[in-house]
Each structure stands twice: as structure tokens, then as C-alpha cells.
Amino acid sequence: MACALSLLALVLAPLLVNGQLSERVGPLTSASSKAAYKTCNVLDYGGVADNSTDVGAAITSAWEECSDGGLIYIPSGDYALETWVTLSGGKATAIQMDGILYRTGTASGNMILVENTSDFELFSSTSKGAVQGFGYVYHREGSISGPRILRLQDVSDFAVHDVILVDAPAFHFVMDTCSNGEVYNMAIRGGDEGGLDGVDVWGSNIWVHDVEVTNKDECVTVKSPANNIQVESIYCNWSGGCAMGSLNADTVVTDILYRNIYTWNSNQMYMIKSNGGSGTVTNTLLENFIGHGNAYSLYIDGDWSSESTVTGDGVQLSNITFKNWKGTEADGYSRGPIKVVCLDTAPCTDITIEDFAMWTEAGDEQFYVCENGYGEGFCLESDGDDTTAYTSTISVTSAPSGYSAATMAADLSTAFGTVSSIPIPTIPTSFYPGLTPISSLGAAATTA
Known part of the structure; x- marks a missing residue:
């Protein structure tokens, strides 16, 4: 089956x-x-x-x-x-x-x-x-x-x-x-x-x-190394969130699809992270993301301070598309829903951000920040021959249309901590709002 x-x-x-x-x-x-x-x-x-x-x-x-x-x-x-x-x-x-x-x-x-x-x-x-x-x-x-x-x-x-x-x-x-x-x-x-x-x-x-x-x-x-990886219907329920990396020297990542990802009260909805290094990430699509209460949302960081610096000019990102993202972030003033930080020695090219509508849960202002990212959408600069280093920050003071998104009934109200035993859960019957599992649970086949 x-x-x-x-x-x-x-x-x-x-x-x-x-x-x-x-x-x-x-x-x-x-x-x-x-x-x-x-x-x-x-x-x-x-x-x-x-x-x-x-x-x-x-x-x-x-x-x-x-x-x-x-x-x-x-x-x-x-x-x-x-x-x-x-x-x-x-x-x-x-x-x-x-x-x-x-x-x-x-x-x-x-x-x-x-x-x-x-x-x-x-x-x-x-x-x-x-x-x-x-x-x-x-x-x-x-x-x-x-x-x-x-x-x-x-x-x-x-x-x-x-x-x-x-x-x-x-x-x-x-x-x-x-x-x-x-x-x-x-x-x-x-x-x-x-x-x-x-x-x-x-x-x-x-x-x-x-x-x-x-x-x-x-x-x-x-x-890395990875190719032809398909990730979908994922429920990050009080987690660090989905990511790519940390990317290091000689990175080879291509043909990656993340689709139907729900992220609740996590560090990020998706992060591509590196600090120096070399190689490439190409042909990646991240679509149909819903998030609520996360610290970061769309987050590319080529100068990620939590990783020790790796020798190299940086990992080159190209042909990366973020499509149909909805929901809310915890505080869009301190950590805006779009943060694209690429190195001037390895600018990101052919980046697309479309159908993206998220709004802050705290306050009434959020920021989009881009550095050395080229493509289409929001604070990105247009692709072209000129990839001169730049930084762009856009302030938004009103909620975008269409940001409202569904939640999941099993969203946790608190973390499990680190000092006591964590109970064994049951496997959910849904991992993304409105979708049932692609394959029936084994238990269903056993009892049928």
C-alpha cells in the first residue's frame, strides 16, 4: 500500500x-x-x-x-x-x-x-x-x-x-x-x-x-548531502521547527520540497542556516505553511551565530521559493516574519516569496529584513547582474489580508520540560489542518 x-x-x-x-x-x-x-x-x-x-x-x-x-x-x-x-x-x-x-x-x-x-x-x-x-x-x-x-x-x-x-x-x-x-x-x-x-x-x-x-x-x-527529499504534512507541535542545515563546507542540496507544514509555538517555521562554508542549495520549494506563536517564520541566515564559522565564502542559495504562508508570529517587531540574511560573498539569487501573509500577535508593527537576497517579493532586490551588497528593512503597521489561518485541536499549551518523564502519546489522525494522513494508520488496518 x-x-x-x-x-x-x-x-x-x-x-x-x-x-x-x-x-x-x-x-x-x-x-x-x-x-x-x-x-x-x-x-x-x-x-x-x-x-x-x-x-x-x-x-x-x-x-x-x-x-x-x-x-x-x-x-x-x-x-x-x-x-x-x-x-x-x-x-x-x-x-x-x-x-x-x-x-x-x-x-x-x-x-x-x-x-x-x-x-x-x-x-x-x-x-x-x-x-x-x-x-x-x-x-x-x-x-x-x-x-x-x-x-x-x-x-x-x-x-x-x-x-x-x-x-x-x-x-x-x-x-x-x-x-x-x-x-x-x-x-x-x-x-x-x-x-x-x-x-x-x-x-x-x-x-x-x-x-x-x-x-x-x-x-x-x-x-547535506541531499537530493530529491519530499517532506509534507508535518506537525511541529511546540518544537524548534523545520530547517535545512547547519550547512558547512562542500554543501550539495538540491530538489527539496516541503509542503503542508504546521508549526505551533516553535523557534521558526523554516530556517536555512549556515555560517561560512561552501557549496550550493538549489531547486527548493516550501509551500503551504501555517504558523502560530513562533519566534521566527521565514528565516534564512548565512551568518548564523549559533554555529562556529566554517572556512569558505558561504553557501550559495538559488532557486528557492516560499509560497502560501499564513498565520501569526509571536512578536513581529523584534523578530519579523521575513528575515533573509545572505553573505555579500555568497548572495542568494532567484529567491521568490509569494502569497505570504503573516501578522504579529504582539503589538501592531512588524518588519521584513533582507540582506544580499535577490529575486521577487517583499524586501528582496530584483535579480540582475548587479549583486552589490545591500540591506533593506520594511516596516508594516497593518495586518495583511488573508493572514488568518486554522489551528490544530492538539496544540500543546506548555512544553514537557526536562525534569520528569514524558508520557507516550498516541499517533495523531491529522498532521495539518483539514488533511487526513496520506496512508491509513496501521491500527486502522488491524481493526478493519
């Missing part, structure tokens, strides 16, 4: 859309066919659903038996994860994680690492499978140096869906040099602290959709 939907999305996508997927995504064979070939239940390898016995060795043993065509099954129940699992070299395999894994180990690294694997699927048939990282144990002591929850490294033709990741000591989910993947129907809930990224992705031809993230850092972020 996921593969069919992916192909349908490609057929329906506008022909001129920047950043569309380049080919099919998802596993090559279904989880049911893998299970029919061979099923390895962790309970048969020493796993016990008592939230006390370490299930790490049982998962590893089940993987060794079923990684070359088969399904590793973690039944419903509560399991302790004391030793991390590295699952390497599989082909045509799946993990059905219907149970909940609770971190009891203290090592660094990755609690679950899947690497050098093809035709892979990680999912919960009930949409209740989860990993509880208990990151607050680290965070209340001021540390974010604990383990990451989930990392996929050099994995191709894959899917991760219908699973929940909660309170990672460090990052929640990283896709490192992966390809032809689909990630969907997920809830990620982390502490109110920087360095607790939701989803980080770099690689080729990856579709991320219908994901909710709560934290205080990256929501869903593309890093």
Missing part, C-alpha cells in the same frame, strides 16, 4: 514542482511476505515482556536468524532495553515492533542502529509500538550527551512507520546516507531542550510525511 501511494503521489505531483521524488520509495517486498517466509519472535530468543529482562540480546539473535528474508516480531508488552542493538547487513527483512521498549541502559551511541541494509521495514501493526528513552534522567542534570534512539545508516528501499519515539537522551531519529525511503505516521515527543532533534535526514529520494514532533530543536530537517 505504501509503495502504491508513493507512486500515486508522483503521478499527481505538479510537473514543475521542485524537489519531487525521483523514483519509487519504500520496501521492495511486503512485511506479510517476509513474515510468511520466516518469523522470528523475540520471545523465542530470550525476550520477556516484564520491563526488567534485557531484550537487546533477543532482538539481536532474532535479527541474525531473520535478517536474510524474514520478520522480527516484538509482541505487545513492556520490554527493558539495557544493551543497544546494531542490526547490520540485512536484506528483505522487517521488524514489527508492537511492544514498548524502555531504556534501562546507560551507554552512549545509538539504542537501535540499522545499517548496510536493503528492502527494510520497521513498523507497528497497532500504531502503539514505541521506544521510551527516559531522556529526562540526563536532561535534569544538564546533559544531552546520552544515546540517540534510532539511526538508519546506508539503508535503501525502506519504510519506518506507525512507531512512537519518546524522550530521547539525544537525537530521536537520524537517516544517514539513506535512499528510496518512506517515513510516515509517527509521533516524536522530546524534552524542551536544544540538541534533541526530531528527524534529521540526508541522502537521496526520501519521502517523510505525516509526522508530529515535540521538542525544542529540529522538527524535520534536511542536511
Whole structure:
């Protein structure tokens, strides 16, 4: 079903859309066919659903038996994860994680690492499978140096869906040099602290959709190198917000699409960030964004002070379009809804801002600020041969027409903090106002 939907999305996508997927995504064979070939239940390898016995060795043993065509099954129940699992070299395999894994180990690294694997699927048939990282144990002591929850490294033709990741000591989910993947129907809930990224992705031809993230850092972020990444129906519910970067030396990012992104009470709606460096970002479309209560909205910063300066004249941005942005920012006087800061040594070119209507929640004035950005819209200067350094600031004292936008019923009223356990949520049934998930939740299929 996921593969069919992916192909349908490609057929329906506008022909001129920047950043569309380049080919099919998802596993090559279904989880049911893998299970029919061979099923390895962790309970048969020493796993016990008592939230006390370490299930790490049982998962590893089940993987060794079923990684070359088969399904590793973690039944419903509560399991302790004391030793991390590295699952390497599989082909045509799946993990059905219907149970909940609770971190009891203290090592660094990755609690679950899947690497050098093809035709892979990680999912919960009930949409209740989860990993509880208990990151607050680290965070209340001021540390974010604990383990990451989930990392996929050099994995191709894959899917991760219908699973929940909660309170990672460090990052929640990283896709490192992966390809032809689909990630969907997920809830990620982390502490109110920087360095607790939701989803980080770099690689080729990856579709991320219908994901909710709560934290205080990256929501869903593309890093270099990356091409043909499609991100849509994302719910940044009290988060850092979506982003690209930080971009460094030899950046290569092209054909990126973000669409239908809802951002509530976060640091930004979208940010492209770098400080020096080199390389290019091209052919990027960011459309249908709704935001409320965010510190920043549209934010490009080529001189981002939170990143150490990288050698180089700067990352060159070109053919970037921001289209159909609506809503409100927290304070448009101190942090205006448009901030485009490009280096005079690497001016941004062919930037388009259109159908953009946002207004401040505090006061009655907001600012648009542009530096060395060329293209069409608002404070940008027109493209041309002359890219002389400039700064432009536009003050606005009346609300633009059409800025009003819908909110979501599940918008959080407060952050989860860093000193107590974060509860495991349910996966939402909507990730953007008025839209249902592109693929039905696994639980719906189970109960049908």
C-alpha cells in the first residue's frame, strides 16, 4: 500500500514542482511476505515482556536468524532495553515492533542502529509500538550527551512507520546516507531542550510525511548531502521547527520540497542556516505553511551565530521559493516574519516569496529584513547582474489580508520540560489542518 501511494503521489505531483521524488520509495517486498517466509519472535530468543529482562540480546539473535528474508516480531508488552542493538547487513527483512521498549541502559551511541541494509521495514501493526528513552534522567542534570534512539545508516528501499519515539537522551531519529525511503505516521515527543532533534535526514529520494514532533530543536530537517527529499504534512507541535542545515563546507542540496507544514509555538517555521562554508542549495520549494506563536517564520541566515564559522565564502542559495504562508508570529517587531540574511560573498539569487501573509500577535508593527537576497517579493532586490551588497528593512503597521489561518485541536499549551518523564502519546489522525494522513494508520488496518 505504501509503495502504491508513493507512486500515486508522483503521478499527481505538479510537473514543475521542485524537489519531487525521483523514483519509487519504500520496501521492495511486503512485511506479510517476509513474515510468511520466516518469523522470528523475540520471545523465542530470550525476550520477556516484564520491563526488567534485557531484550537487546533477543532482538539481536532474532535479527541474525531473520535478517536474510524474514520478520522480527516484538509482541505487545513492556520490554527493558539495557544493551543497544546494531542490526547490520540485512536484506528483505522487517521488524514489527508492537511492544514498548524502555531504556534501562546507560551507554552512549545509538539504542537501535540499522545499517548496510536493503528492502527494510520497521513498523507497528497497532500504531502503539514505541521506544521510551527516559531522556529526562540526563536532561535534569544538564546533559544531552546520552544515546540517540534510532539511526538508519546506508539503508535503501525502506519504510519506518506507525512507531512512537519518546524522550530521547539525544537525537530521536537520524537517516544517514539513506535512499528510496518512506517515513510516515509517527509521533516524536522530546524534552524542551536544544540538541534533541526530531528527524534529521540526508541522502537521496526520501519521502517523510505525516509526522508530529515535540521538542525544542529540529522538527524535520534536511542536511547535506541531499537530493530529491519530499517532506509534507508535518506537525511541529511546540518544537524548534523545520530547517535545512547547519550547512558547512562542500554543501550539495538540491530538489527539496516541503509542503503542508504546521508549526505551533516553535523557534521558526523554516530556517536555512549556515555560517561560512561552501557549496550550493538549489531547486527548493516550501509551500503551504501555517504558523502560530513562533519566534521566527521565514528565516534564512548565512551568518548564523549559533554555529562556529566554517572556512569558505558561504553557501550559495538559488532557486528557492516560499509560497502560501499564513498565520501569526509571536512578536513581529523584534523578530519579523521575513528575515533573509545572505553573505555579500555568497548572495542568494532567484529567491521568490509569494502569497505570504503573516501578522504579529504582539503589538501592531512588524518588519521584513533582507540582506544580499535577490529575486521577487517583499524586501528582496530584483535579480540582475548587479549583486552589490545591500540591506533593506520594511516596516508594516497593518495586518495583511488573508493572514488568518486554522489551528490544530492538539496544540500543546506548555512544553514537557526536562525534569520528569514524558508520557507516550498516541499517533495523531491529522498532521495539518483539514488533511487526513496520506496512508491509513496501521491500527486502522488491524481493526478493519
